[in-house]
Amino acid sequence: MNRVAIVTGAGRGIGWAIADALGDAGFAVAGVSLEDGPDDATDAARQGRYYSCDVSDIAAHEALLERIATELGEPECLVNNAGVTSLARGDLLALSPESYDRTLAINLRAGFFLTQAFARRRLAHAPGKPGSVIFIGSANAEIVGENRGDYCISKAGVAMMAKLFAARLAGEGIAVFEVRPGVIRTAMTEPAAAKYDALLADGGIPMGRWGEPADIGRTVVSLATGAIPYATGIHIDVGGGLQLHRV
Numbered sequence: 001m002n003r004v005a006i007v008t009g010a011g012r013g014i015g016w017a018i019a020d021a022l023g024d025a026g027f028a029v030a031g032v033s034l035e036d037g038p039d040d041a042t043d044a045a046r047q048g049r050y051y052s053c054d055v056s057d058i059a060a061h062e063a064l065l066e067r068i069a070t071e072l073g074e075p076e077c078l079v080n081n082a083g084v085t086s087l088a089r090g091d092l093l094a095l096s097p098e099s100y101d102r103t104l105a106i107n108l109r110a111g112f113f114l115t116q117a118f119a120r121r122r123l124a125h126a127p128g129k130p131g132s133v134i135f136i137g138s139a140n141a142e143i144v145g146e147n148r149g150d151y152c153i154s155k156a157g158v159a160m161m162a163k164l165f166a167a168r169l170a171g172e173g174i175a176v177f178e179v180r181p182g183v184i185r186t187a188m189t190e191p192a193a194a195k196y197d198a199l200l201a202d203g204g205i206p207m208g209r210w211g212e213p214a215d216i217g218r219t220v221v222s223l224a225t226g227a228i229p230y231a232t233g234i235h236i237d238v239g240g241g242l243q244l245h246r247v
Contacts, residue, residue: 002028004075005224006068008055008114009082011035013186014136014213018079021217023048025225030068030075033082048072055082055110061117074125077224078118080111080158081136085188086148100150107154108161111135115165123172131174134223135162136216139182139239155180159235166233175232177223182239184211206241 005022009015010031019031029048032055049071053064068075084106087099115133122131138155145152159178166176183189183196183205199205219238222228237243 002073003077004028004030004068004073005077005079006030006032006065006075006118007079007081008032008110009136010050013188014181014184014216015079015081017213017217018081018136018220019048019217021214021221022077022079022224025221027077027224028072030072032064055114056105058110058113061114062121065117065121069121069125074122075118076122076126076129076131077134078115078132079134079136079220079224080115082110083107083136083154085151089147089191092146092149095149100153103150104154104157107151108157111158112161115161119165119169119172119174122174128173130226132224132226133162133165133169133174133176134220135176135178136220137162137178137180137235139180139237139242141178141180141235142243162235163233170232175223175226177228177232178235179216179219179223180235180237180239180243181216182211182237182242184213184216186213204242205239206244209240211238211240 003026005027007015007019007029010019011033012035019029023029031048031050032053034052034054051064053060084103086103135158137158140152141155141159162176162178169176189196215238219236
């Protein structure tokens with residue numbers, strides 16, 4: 001029987017790399033995104049599939065889970081990766097309600113209700129069997145980014161959301177984790193590449209390099225396969241030491 005994992009935001013970047021890594025680890029991957037599905041992230045050899053879905057449409061969640069279960073098998077792992085940043089980086093005092101509402105709807109609200117639906121289904125269809133939920137948060141859960149305040153607020157919310165679901169689901173055998181990427185080379189960070197290059201040059205990232213999406217993928221596999229047992233509700237910083245406050 002397939003081990004089935006769902007990865008939201010799987011169309012590119014970190015989500016693509018997560019789907020690819022889980023596929024290599026033997027999971028049938030349900031890659032969920034509004035973008036075109038990457039063939040090598042959910043290819044036929046891994047018995048994975050791509051599902052076009054707007055995860056901010058909460059009414060679509062149950063039908064999405066039902067379709068995945070029918071076509072691939074009951075999912076045991078949910079990776080909440082789908083996310084956006086501010087519509088425009090800039091002065092916090094100029095942040096628009098449109099950007100704020102969009103960011104929280106996708107980064108926070110969608111993940112909460114998809115996890116809720118996933119957990120309910122898991123308890124109904126595979127009671128007592130282990131499972132996992134992995135939230136892709138951000139170093140900005142704690143590190144201030146004034147030019148994208150809505151993004152930082154959403155990721156701080158994700159950090160608490162992971163703890164809440166961890167507390168609720170621990171007794172049901174479903175472990176919940178948060179992975180906090182640092183400076184990862186993706187389309188989302190490209191507009192600020194010069195800033196991050198300067199941060200690197202100044203020693204702001206102790207490991208001395210950009211992170212790559214594959215770094216996040218490998219971390220997620222460790223959590224999804226149970227390589228970190230007897231743990232739940234914890235976060236893992238994957239940022240080359242960016243989170244270390246040095247004076």
